[in-house]
Amino acid sequence: MTMKTHERAANLALAGLSLAPLVVKVNPNVNVILTACLAVYVGCYRSVKPTPPSETMSKEHAMRFPLVGSAMLLSLFLLFKFLSKDLVNAVLTAYFFILGIAALCATLLPSVKRFLPKEWNDNAIVWHAPFFHSLSVEFTKSQVVASIPGFFFCIWYAAKKHWLANNVLGISFCIQGIEMLSLGSFKTGAILLVWVVCTELKLFLSEILLLFFHHSSIKIIT
Incomplete structure (x- = not known):
């Protein structure tokens, strides 16, 4: 099997793992592990480009990553x-x-491009914002076609907040994040990996402490 066939x-x-819980009972832990591994594999495969990227993540960027992530969470x-909770939820939904439209478009684009004319993939269209001519967006007709299913899917997500929509968007974000990530060295990757492990450990310990103090407060009250 070629690498393309593997992808x-x-x-x-x-797709099967995402849809399987709709028809059969699937162990959530197994589903999460397999989905995460496959999403990482697909993202890594798609990150390999014919030509090396012009910009890569430096060690300084990787070390700054925890600060940015912590600031976002805070x-x-x-x-x-x-x-207001409703206001924040509305902003996050938007x-x-x-x-989500952008992520689904980018995720579906390689599959959609194969069925469209070559000029639709190569000829870029530049749209300039009215009154702000310095602001422009470049896209192709193929990207427009790929964004159509993403648009309707995200409407369903915003209206229903179905778990399947959340999962599909999460997988798309994961694939696109890995695909766009270009590490300059092994050391940079190691820094990011350590940060991820420390973050997960911190969240795990936070949950334990919250549960401990919650039960302690209940005992004091009773």
Whole structure:
């Protein structure tokens, strides 16, 4: 089997794992592990380009990553703390609606391009914003076609918030994040990996502490 065949098999397996809980009972832990592994595989495969990327993530960027991530989490916590929950949810829904269309479009694009005329893939269209001519967006007709199913899917996500929609968007974000990530060295990758492990450990310990203090407060009250 060629690498391209492996990727297609992984894509089919991802689709099957996403849809399987709709018809059969699937162990959630097994589903999560397999889905994560397949998403990483597909993202890594797609990140390999014919020509090396012009920009790569440096060690400094990787070391700055935890600070940016922590700031984002803190900002989200403060938003929920001081603003209306409905307002924050509406803003996040709109945010994921727009990002979801872009992520699904980019994820579906390689499959869609094969069935479209070559000029639709190569000839870029540049759209300039009215009154702000410095702001422009470049896209192809293939990207427009690929964004159509993503648009309707995200409408369903915003309207229903179905778990399947959440899972599909999460997989798309994961694949696109890995595909766009270009590490300059092994050391940079190791820094990111350590940060991810430490973050997971921190979240795990936080959950334990919250449960401990929660049960302790209940005992004191009773």
